[in-house]
Amino acid sequence: MAQLFSRLFLVLVTGSVGCGIATKVSVGQQAPNVVLIMADDLGWKDLNCYGNDSLDTPVLNQLADQGMLFTSAYSASPVCSPTRAAMMTGLAPARLNITNHAAGHPPGFTLPGTRLQTPLWNRHLSLDYQTIAERFQQAGYATAFVGKWHLSHRPNGSKSPTEEELRPEHQGFDVNIGGCDFGGPPSYFSPFRNPALDKGGQQEYLPFRLADECIEFIRSNKSKPFFLCWWNYSVHYPFQAPEELVKKYQDRKSNVHPEISNPTYAAMIEGMDQSIGRLIEYLNVSDLADQTLVIFTSDNGPFAADVRPLRGEKGHLYEGGIRVPFIARWPGKIQPGSRSDTPIISMDVVATLENVCHLPSNGPLDGSDLTPVLTGQGQLAREAIYFHYPNYAFHKKNRMGSAIRQGDFKLIKFYDGPNIELYNLKADIGEQNNLSESNPRVAQQLENKLDHWLKETGASQPLRLTD
Numbered sequence: 001m002a003q004l005f006s007r008l009f010l011v012l013v014t015g016s017v018g019c020g021i022a023t024k025v026s027v028g029q030q031a032p033n034v035v036l037i038m039a040d041d042l043g044w045k046d047l048n049c050y051g052n053d054s055l056d057t058p059v060l061n062q063l064a065d066q067g068m069l070f071t072s073a074y075s076a077s078p079v080c081s082p083t084r085a086a087m088m089t090g091l092a093p094a095r096l097n098i099t100n101h102a103a104g105h106p107p108g109f110t111l112p113g114t115r116l117q118t119p120l121w122n123r124h125l126s127l128d129y130q131t132i133a134e135r136f137q138q139a140g141y142a143t144a145f146v147g148k149w150h151l152s153h154r155p156n157g158s159k160s161p162t163e164e165e166l167r168p169e170h171q172g173f174d175v176n177i178g179g180c181d182f183g184g185p186p187s188y189f190s191p192f193r194n195p196a197l198d199k200g201g202q203q204e205y206l207p208f209r210l211a212d213e214c215i216e217f218i219r220s221n222k223s224k225p226f227f228l229c230w231w232n233y234s235v236h237y238p239f240q241a242p243e244e245l246v247k248k249y250q251d252r253k254s255n256v257h258p259e260i261s262n263p264t265y266a267a268m269i270e271g272m273d274q275s276i277g278r279l280i281e282y283l284n285v286s287d288l289a290d291q292t293l294v295i296f297t298s299d300n301g302p303f304a305a306d307v308r309p310l311r312g313e314k315g316h317l318y319e320g321g322i323r324v325p326f327i328a329r330w331p332g333k334i335q336p337g338s339r340s341d342t343p344i345i346s347m348d349v350v351a352t353l354e355n356v357c358h359l360p361s362n363g364p365l366d367g368s369d370l371t372p373v374l375t376g377q378g379q380l381a382r383e384a385i386y387f388h389y390p391n392y393a394f395h396k397k398n399r400m401g402s403a404i405r406q407g408d409f410k411l412i413k414f415y416d417g418p419n420i421e422l423y424n425l426k427a428d429i430g431e432q433n434n435l436s437e438s439n440p441r442v443a444q445q446l447e448n449k450l451d452h453w454l455k456e457t458g459a460s461q462p463l464r465l466t467d
Contacts, residue, residue: 043302067329078321090350090365133172142221149179207275241267315393
């Protein structure tokens, strides 16, 4: 059924998917190498270059100074697995029916005191879908996956395919280091107890180890174009970091920044930044930086961090759950130090790479090619971006819902009542002033668009309990 649906989708879908893609902009004939770095559970305000003065992230600050920083970037979902599936396929989680993190509450789950049940949803990325990595392989790229995959849980109620058969090496990657069904590492220090990663040396720190693995892949493949997905386990729980970094932020909390709530979490962020620095330095000294597009983002909002002025966190459709950092560096194509407030979303990465890397087309996508924005040659043609989360999160109590952002307005439709909230994000980024009653015309327009999108994507709906 999944294969039939995916093939029909590629042939038949038009309308809201296709018309959302901007006219492609020429970027020259030479396709770049690509390094796609994604943090886990890193919030919008968890970097110094996004205004967090209590943290040191000099590498990512420099990456932003050398490229473009997006202030209105969004993950495809407020939890990890749906965003990861979207980044692999360019399709919305609603269309894939991968709507919760892979180990999340099963279909039929309900919270005590509520009237809604979780609908049927998929815990894995089916092999029927062609990933962006498979398309890179077709284009002659060397491909590697390093880090957290979390898309290989067994299908619901089935023993086949196995978890191992759904890992990255079966989804278009020549190399897989660390990618399995783990949502978080058992430990950030060796032995890592990861079935897809050697145990490592004594007290080796996972982000540094994975950086070295990335460097080794590039060193072995720098004679041909390469596509590297480095999806960090950082900064997911458990909170662990090198002792010297933890002490640094303990001292900083005591003497300079009392707003630091968790010195170990802060230390993990800087540790991740340092590990990325190892890779960036290798690109520089190997004369590969000018030939390489580097993208950095996160899979969703934070689990335990101060997201102010945003509202909500991981698992929520408020800005704190879905607005994330996004930085892109592409020497000679992206103006250094540029900024964009254009709303973008995870699926846009696939549409963009399809263009700039001259990949074989795989039919309509739910993302838009960002090349016009990245190169300063234009804007995106689409009107809105959409979200669908008909699930209960493990992390903290949330409300099942769907959302649309169009221009400055964002509407959230919750499946329990009262169910409509409308915000002007330009005037109210903290989503404190619900405008649904004072501006019913805009609320109705956005709700109609959202309902149309949910129907078009075949989005699963929560089931309502009867008396």
